[in-house]
Amino acid sequence: MLFSLAYVCVDWLSFIHPMGQLNITPWNPPAAVQVLFLTWAGLLWAPWVFITIGFADWLIRDSVIFSSSVLIGNAILIGCYAIISYVLIKLMKGVPRLQNRVEVFKLSLVSVIGAAITAILYVGLQTLIGKLGKDDFLEASYRFFVGDLLGLIVVLPLALLFINPFRREQFKQMFLSYSFWLLFLGLLICEYLVFSLPIEMQMKYFFPLFFVVGLIGAAHSLPGSTFAAAVVQVPLVISFTQVGVLPSDLIDMQIVMFTLSMTGLLIGTVVDERLNTQEKLKETLQLVAAGELAGSLAHELHQPMSAINTYAESALLLSSIESKEVNQKNKDRLRQTLDQIIKESIRASEIVRGLRSFFIGGTSNIKEAEVERLVIDTVSQLENYAQKLSVQIKVEKLNEPVSVMVDITQVKTALGNLIKNAIESANSNGVVEVMFTLDKQQRIEISIFDTGKTLDTYESEIIFKPFYSDKKDGLGLGLSISKSLIENNDGSITYRSNPRKCFVVSLPTGNKIDV
Helix, strand or coil: CCHHHHHHHHHCCCCCCCCCCCCCCCCCHHHHHHHHHHHHHHHHHHHHHHHHHHHHHHHHHHCCCCCCCHHHHHHHHHHHHHHCCCCCHHHHHCCCCCCCCHHHHHCCCHHHHHHHHHHHHHHHHHHCCCCCCCHHHHHHHHHHHHHHHHHHHHHHHHHHHHHHHHHHHHHHHCCCHHHHHHHHHHHHHHHHHCCCCHHHHHCCCCCCHHHHHHHHHHHHHHHHHHHHHHHHHHHHHHHCCCCCHHHHHHHHHHHHHHHHHHHHHHHHHHHHHHHHHHHHHHHHHHHHHHHHHHHHEEEEEHHHHHHHHHHHHHHHHHHHCCCCHHHHHHHHHHHHHHHHHHHHHHHHHHHHHHHHHHHHHHCCEEEEEEHHHHHHHHHHCCCHHHHHHCEEEEECCCCCCCCCEEHHHHHHHHHHHHHHHHHHHCCCCCEEEEEEEEECEEEEEEEHHHHHHHHCCHHHHHHCCCCCCCCCCCCCCCCHHHHHHHHCCCCEEEEEEECEEEEEEEEEEECCCCC
8 A cells, every 4th residue: 555655646746748648758757666566575466556557547647447558558567567577686686785786787777678668568559559649659669768767767776775774774874974964965056056047058057966966976875876866856857847848858858867877876886885895804804813813822822832741741751750769859840840831821821811802902911021031031931942953042131120011921922933933043053142222212122133044135025924934834923923912012023134134123111221
């Protein structure tokens, strides 16, 4: 019943410049109402649509409902619009959502072809039974085609968007936007200036409306452009219902209106695609962040878990010695080994908690820490690893303590990555040195030198990028994570090759030191 009421109202408002008191007008939005209803409710409702059209013909055109021209003509209309609905559903795999340019192109193409076929069949029938003269066939077909096409192109996209819950939310946001109402006011002003001109001058000054509709489409995507096109179409038709205005003038303006609508659809669709791409990019970045977190945890937990395994094996070996004398001697060693297992477990837990907080929210647990103590603690965790590779680690001493406000876990994780890389890069019997300097901006620089090969220009430019590694079993995340962690603490990491190869970690501090 709501459909029937809407159809009758729209048919009555758009019944202008008809030919032979038939459904042949330069503006025929009832076509879009029928296609929308059949697409949304289903083709089984076609008989009800047939009854509604017949009732509208009797009420608005004083037609005899059971005459051949009305019955057969309306049957042709229902059949054609049902086919248009069926094709749209098949092409779009359901009710059209107009999510991209392909779907908009399909809708436009089906509308053009459907309107042309409907015009030929309907006007051909009315000509055949004598309701129209043969000489009027081409003009009537053209007028019917333009009317149906504008109805389908202007009204149908707007209605399809409005029945979509997601799009309704977009409309709601649009109507709550100050920018929309500012642009809408500009559109109304342009319409007033254009449609207040004489009919013969309106087409000449119609093109500023293209600019405003394009702006609304660019700002508010497809909902904005379709709504703006409908707002332009209504006063355009009203202005051409004045006494003395020829139907041919309205038809010419409708062709221009068709161009405006298609331009708005294209702009709105392109903006929609850009917004969808941004949403997909956000989802992709979330997945990348999750993957990077997993890779980071695997990378960072490898060392403490290996240490826990080694200490556990030592503890098991010590506990298996049966001699009471030996057992008494190694009791302290066993206790120390178990203490190390506890420390490494706590360290692993801190790494998991710190990296998870960093990757999810970029948060930090800021505390005051001495720079030298940070480095010494980090080096102590890597001494056994360095000994296995026959690499010596030297740490320069500071003359006085230097404190920084940082997330200790994050900074130690970053320093551990850099020192571990330096150990692996240094040749056998090589040396890794850690030195401190204070720059002019009162920032403490921690320089990590190694005796390995110097990086070339290309490697130095991409070494901090994720997933770049020259190691066979490397994930390529160590330096990337270290850089992110240090930057999260207002610091920086740089690579220098002169005068010696080193990585430099710079952190802000207010304390002065003598080195």
